[in-house]
Amino acid sequence: MKPSPGGASGPPAHFAALDGLRGLLAFGVISYTVYLSHWPVLIVMERIWGKALGSNPPLKLAGIAMATLAAWALTVLVERPAMRLAAGRLADGRLRKADLAVSPGSVKGRQ
Numbered sequence: 001m002k003p004s005p006g007g008a009s010g011p012p013a014h015f016a017a018l019d020g021l022r023g024l025l026a027f028g029v030i031s032y033t034v035y036l037s038h039w040p041v042l043i044v045m046e047r048i049w050g051k052a053l054g055s056n057p058p059l060k061l062a063g064i065a066m067a068t069l070a071a072w073a074l075t076v077l078v079e080r081p082a083m084r085l086a087a088g089r090l091a092d093g094r095l096r097k098a099d100l101a102v103s104p105g106s107v108k109g110r111q
Contacts, residue, residue: 030072030075033075037074
């Protein structure tokens with residue numbers, strides 16, 4: 001069955017082409033975490049290999065792979081469990097959305 005354009009039976013037809021890009025879509029889920037984790041990976045690699053890092057493409061690719069692996073691990077082990085915990089607390093009323101907001105008076109030591 002061909003997806004209908006915006007109908008209830010599926011996504012618009014132009015989104016059907018994205019079905020083959022699941023790996024790219026999965027990378028999109030962790031892309032911000034890759035952005036956050038690449039700098040510490042580069043710092044460690046530079047301390048180990050020094051200036052050789054800049055002129056060694058395989059080493060750069062290894063750094064990208066390590067940052068991606070670190071991002072995946074952080075997403076699976078930290079981000080998703082924290083989101084589930086917060087969602088559970090929101091659902092049963094133990095945590096309100098307002099509790100998650102930071103205001104000038106809510107930071108300890110500030111008024």
